[in-house]
Amino acid sequence: MTDTVLTVEQMRATERAAMEAGVSEWELMQRAGEGAAQWIMRVAAGRPVAVLCGPGNNGGDGYVIAETLIRRGYEVQVIAPLEPRSETAQQARAHYSGAVFAATTMREPVVIDCLFGYGLTRKVEGEFAELLEQMASSHCYKVAIDVPSAVESDTGSVLGPLPDYDLTLALGAWKQAHGLMPAMAAMGERRLVPIGLDLSGARSALSRRPRLTPPAPDAHKYRRGxxxxxxxxxxxxxxxxxxxxxxxxxxxxxxxxxxxxxxxxxxxxxxxxxxxxxxxxxxxxxxxxxxxxxxxxxxxxxxxxxxxxxxxxxxxxxxxxxxxxxxxxxxxxxxxxxxxxxxxxxxxxxxxxxxxxxxxxxxxxxxxxxxxxxxxxxxxxxxxxxxxxxxxxxxxxxxxxxxxxxxxxxxxxxxxxxxxxxxxxxxxxxxxxxxxxxxxxxxxxxxxxxxxxxxxxxxxx
Ligand SMILES: NC(=O)C1=CN([C@@H]2O[C@H](COP(=O)(O)OP(=O)(O)OC[C@H]3O[C@@H](n4cnc5c(N)ncnc54)[C@H](OP(=O)(O)O)[C@@H]3O)[C@@H](O)[C@H]2O)[C@@H](O)CC1
Ligand SMILES: [K+]
CATH class of the missing domain: 3.40.1190.20 (Ribokinase)
Incomplete structure (x- = not known):
């Protein structure tokens, strides 16, 4: 179901199930990063892009996005205060052919936030908070990958600076934060990037705009209710x-x-x-x-x-x-x-x-x-x-x-x-x-x- 909403625990279980069925984490990250890059190219329309990469797999997605954009001829700058820690993010970093800066002023008209995804566990501070503050005060077009980085995925609560995003790209499935305040108000347009997960059996969803029907041909006032x-x-x-x-x-x-x-x-x-x-x-x-x-x-x-x-x-x-x-x-x-x-x-x-x-x-x-x-x-x-x-x-x-x-x-x-x-x-x-x-x-x-x-x-x- 494309409207499925998952908790972090359910998301991790779903990804584990995909891996047990033979799809590697690397493959899932490729699908996520390349799918997100398709959306980014639509909105960037040739303009230079900065990608903020964190130490986990959300950062890994960022390296895949950056590499996909470079291959399409985009001018890209990655800003990463820390080297990747997870194995798959390290693999993505190794496949990325462009420059990485630990800290720099972001001047690009399009900025992609891949500092933290659903792995955010505590308050965002230090250089990560500074990057988000810089992003917030910039006039750039702002894209959050999976969730805005200062947002807790299950509760929608805010644990650090929260820029006003233009676009949020949920990866694989929606998270609860995509439908909860205060996070939802900062997300801008929300779009889903499917990565081939089996979402059957889920019990939560974003409500889809209903199609109402006119009264039946043989309706009368009581039959209509x-x-x-x-x-x-x-x-x-x-x-x-x-x-x-x-x-x-x-x-x-x-x-x-x-x-x-x-x-x-x-x-x-x-x-x-x-x-x-x-x-x-x-x-x-x-x-x-x-x-x-x-x-x-x-x-x-x-x-x-x-x-x-x-x-x-x-x-x-x-x-x-x-x-x-x-x-x-x-x-x-x-x-x-x-x-x-x-x-x-x-x-x-x-x-x-x-x-x-x-x-x-x-x-x-x-x-x-x-x-x-x-x-x-x-x-x-x-x-x-x-x-x-x-x-x-x-x-x-x-x-x-x-x-x-x-x-x-x-x-x-x-x-x-x-x-x-x-x-x-x-x-x-x-x-x-x-x-x-x-x-x-x-x-x-x-x-x-x-x-x-x-x-x-x-x-x-
Ligand atoms: N798994 C999959 O198959 C796929 C996953 N995908 C992607 O992975 C994302 C989830 O990845 P993830 O679990 O690695 O978590 P992520 O959000 O990158 O952050 C964890 C890192 O951040 C750190 N950290 C946390 N809070 C912090 C703070 N306040 N300040 C500083 N550090 C902090 C934390 O450090 P630690 O707590 O271990 O010290 C750890 O190093 C998901 O949102 C999606 O984008 C897609 O590619 C599709 C396939
Ligand atoms: K993010």
Whole structure:
């Protein structure tokens, strides 16, 4: 799978398996270095190139890249503060026919960072840090090989100077850092250089832009999905979620609310009255509960009633503060999506006895412990389910405004009502949300975002 994401441990195991199957480390390095050089030649377009080489195999890739460029007639300078330590990198160094400088001022318009890859184990200091600082302050075109050298591959955390790269070339498979902040923000365009590894059986991937489908030829409003949005104490948030849901593919949205929604569109059906009665409708395909629900006893009662109809559901906002093992026991967790931001994720982790860890680790544990599909949203969104773990490209930073979470919940619930698949609904939800933000930017409000879900749908059809 070309979108596969591997941890360092999985990467090393996969490379070992390739070697046991008869492909040498040298051959893998050739494939990686030559593949990366193809991309570099496209962006360098004949201009001189500097390659920064570290002591490990990431540096080894650098020597292969440099030699490939020299053979294509490029003017190349390698800067390597230390001689290679690994055997394969030494072999690459020996095959490199150009000059190597221990330290020099880099004046080339294109600079390739091969100081450290997934073998980074500690803070980047001394001459390595100085080179990265020099690169950061230069106006050159910046390429990171595998990962930016100051980035820890499994966590995306930053252990030294981090230039703003134009291009990051992942080797063999994506690493978790390619989908995690703060690393992801500095990577520029991200591309994969395949090196022939067997990636079957992997359980994590970068999410691929989905292709949505129009309604079936024989569709009618119920077959396209009836979504019930359960409102509560506050009228605004569920209305916003319902407005987004109406534009994300579902055939019918009902807002179950006792408020007077004077500004609501005429095409949104609002039902007042006893929730148990309004939810007692076999045609309901999915339920959204949480935005504007409130956190008191009557909100808890409404959440319990939403569970009692045992339909696929999306829980967001206040529902995530109310949820506990006792309430969840009344639901079918395999059909539920939760869409927590960091604060809500922390609350859920406390209640379900999940200890500390990165956002990714906690999202996975929460899924393992509860069985729910967990969409941990934020600048780096991760999705944990029994299908796999998915990472996403970065969305617009304009999404950092009140109400965008309600819009996301509405979109995910709409998609869930359309097809009933929690993982797919969350993936489609994130892509539609990002696309809507792109179309509505800059400085949109949440209601502007909800309206932009319609052109976002058109873009993903
Ligand atoms: N294996 C394969 O088949 C293939 C692997 N490939 C490539 O290999 C890369 C991984 O290679 P790698 O494991 O050699 O690690 P790498 O990232 O080069 O660094 C390790 C070296 O750096 C050192 N070091 C670490 N941190 C440091 C610090 N802060 N400051 C100073 N030194 C530090 C560390 O020293 P040590 O910790 O041992 O003292 C060691 O010497 C991978 O990202 C990809 O590019 C491709 O060619 C495809 C085939
Ligand atoms: K690197």
């Amino acid at each position: 009836l979504l019930a949005v359960v409102a509560g104490a506050m009228p605004g948030a569920p209305l916003l979620a319902a407005e987004a849901a109406m534009r994300a593919g579902v055939g019918y949205v009902k807002l179950l609310s006792d408020h007077d929604h004077f500004g609501a569109p005429a095409d949104l059906v609002i039902e007042q009255g006893k929730l148990a009665n309004t939810l007692d409708d076999e045609r309901i395909a999915a339920v959204l509960v949480g935005p504007g629900l409130g956190r008191d006893d009557s909100a808890r009662e409404r959440l319990a009633q939403a569970f009692s109809c045992r339909k696929p559901g999306v829980l967001d906002a206040d529902a995530l503060y109310l949820l506990d093992p006792e309430l969840l026991a009344q639901a079918d967790p395999g059909t539920l999506c939760v869409t927590p931001h960091e604060g809500e994720l922390q609350k859920l982790c406390e209640v379900f006895g999940i200890g500390d860890g990165s956002k990714l680790e906690r999202a996975r544990r929460l899924h393992d412990v509860t069985g729910m599909t967990v969409l941990a949203k934020g600048p780096d969104t991760v999705l944990a389910s029994d299908v796999m773990t998915s990472f996403f490209p970065r969305g617009s930073s304009w999404l950092s405004v009140a109400g965008t979470g309600d819009v996301l919940a509405g979109i995910v619930a709409s998609r869930l009502a359309v097809h009933g698949n929690p993982h797919r609904a969350c993936e489609e939800g994130v892509w539609l949300h990002h696309e809507a933000a792109r179309l509505a930017s800059p400085a949109f409000t949440a209601s502007g975002l909800a309206h932009a879900v319609k052109p976002a749908m058109a873009a993903l059809l």
